[in-house]
Ligand SMILES: NC(=O)C1=CN([C@@H]2O[C@H](COP(=O)(O)OP(=O)(O)OC[C@H]3O[C@@H](n4cnc5c(N)ncnc54)[C@H](O)[C@@H]3O)[C@@H](O)[C@H]2O)C=CC1
């Protein structure tokens with residue numbers, strides 16, 4: 001069998017870009033991305049895609065309705081596919097055993113049940129969602145217990161390592177493609193079939209074959225190591241502020257050691273995004289379930305440091321503004337969790353906004369890609385406030401950074417968008433209330449120039 005039809009369940013930040021790139025690189029394969037969300041599928045079929053990702057619009061426009069399809073007809077798409085990616089969300093559980101820590105596998109399990117119920121031919125089922133170690137075993141058990149006669153399944157683990165904002169680039173030039181399989185001849189066969197898809201553009205040397213459990217754990221480990229680097233450099237930023245050292249200089253100094261390397265050493269307001277926190281919580285929970293408390297505590301500390309960093313930054317804003325922000329107008333530049341995405345999941349900006357709103361501040365928010373409705377939704381969420389009407393009265397969402405900063409006391413940089421670097425800060429300064437403050441949570445601006453203009457500048461990891 002050669003794979004000619006792929007179904008991807010879950011048209012989100014992973015399913016959409018991944019399948020668009022597969023469709024572009026494999027013109028001989030029909031790729032159908034399905035979702036239970038009618039709205040999301042209709043957005044994928046419209047001019048304005050549901051997610052912003054540089055380079056993605058062009059690929060979708062080129063492949064859509066050629067060999068790339070977005071559909072809500074889940075059953076039909078599963079039935080006709082040889083290979084099925086499960087790319088649904090695996091959020092942190094909000095109820096029951098493991099609440100607040102374990103991964104919620106309801107959506108993955110629902111996919112497995114649907115696949116078992118509707119499949120009338122053999123399928124390779126590929127776990128692309130990030131899952132706890134041994135999740136593939138549960139998927140296989142569900143498939144095996146519910147399938148139609150004479151239908152066989154192979155389950156592979158093929159975690160995704162793309163970063164938002166550079167997803168297309170990451171997918172085209174992946175550092176590695178990891179595929180874990182059952183250690184049987186059928187497992188090896190399934191691995192080869194999936195490899196053949198990737199070999200259309202990924203060199204063979206970059207395809208890494210492991211057993212299923214190593215593959216699942218590698219995904220959690222990779223995110224844990226990346227998050228750990230950020231928490232490590234952020235912990236150094238605290239020492240820098242207390243001593244007069246400069247964290248950028250320290251990061252450069254350690255990053256030049258080829259054993260350490262320069263990436264992921266950017267001290268910041270804290271890491272955000274839908275995965276680092278969720279995957280670390282999941283890892284900590286797995287360690288606890290395996291009765292490995294020392295290991296659990298070790299990884300929990302990466303998360304604790306991130307909470308500390310977000311709080312430190314928010315508190316610094318309040319302290320610097322003479323210990324009160326009540327009634328003061330503060331501009332937030334950036335609301336997304338990083339540049340080049342409109343995604344706000346676990347964005348540190350939400351933490352900063354919540355702290356300032358709790359203290360009675362008024363916020364003018366500008367982000368080039370986040371939809372105003374999303375900002376309102378995030379800031380009126382029950383985790384953020386028990387008084388949503390008051391929040392709506394306290395925020396203004398702007399589509400222009402100059403208007404957003406007009407007549408405000410301070411600017412807080414929460415996202416490292418390139419456009420914030422090149423704004424006319426002299427012009428901005430003229431129209432702000434004095435003393436005018438800038439809190440650079442991303443260390444992207446030229447602080448000396450800003451100070452010369454007259455700004456009171458505060459940043460991370462430097463006095
Ligand atoms: N966002 C990212 O950059 C990365 C995410 N991941 C992992 O990939 C997985 C997906 O993440 P995202 O794409 O960000 O999630 P997402 O929330 O953007 O998309 C998931 C989609 O699955 C759909 N869905 C849920 N249950 C379904 C079902 N039974 N049938 C059909 N559709 C269903 C949802 O409606 C949603 O549109 C997660 O496990 C995540 O940890 C891995 C690498 C990168």
Ligand SMILES: O=C(O)[C@H]1O[C@H](OP(=O)(O)OP(=O)(O)OC[C@H]2O[C@@H](n3ccc(=O)[nH]c3=O)[C@H](O)[C@@H]2O)[C@H](O)[C@@H](O)[C@@H]1O
Pocket residue numbers: 130160161162163164165223226230263264265266267268269270271272273274275276337338339
């Ligand atoms: O599993 C996932 O979801 C993905 O999680 C991260 O990707 P992503 O969250 O999209 O973005 P990152 O570039 O990792 O940034 C995460 C957060 O860390 C922050 N960050 C990053 C790097 C740095 O040096 N300092 C820093 O504060 C970013 O601003 C952002 O808030 C990983 O980088 C991907 O490999 C992984 O596939």
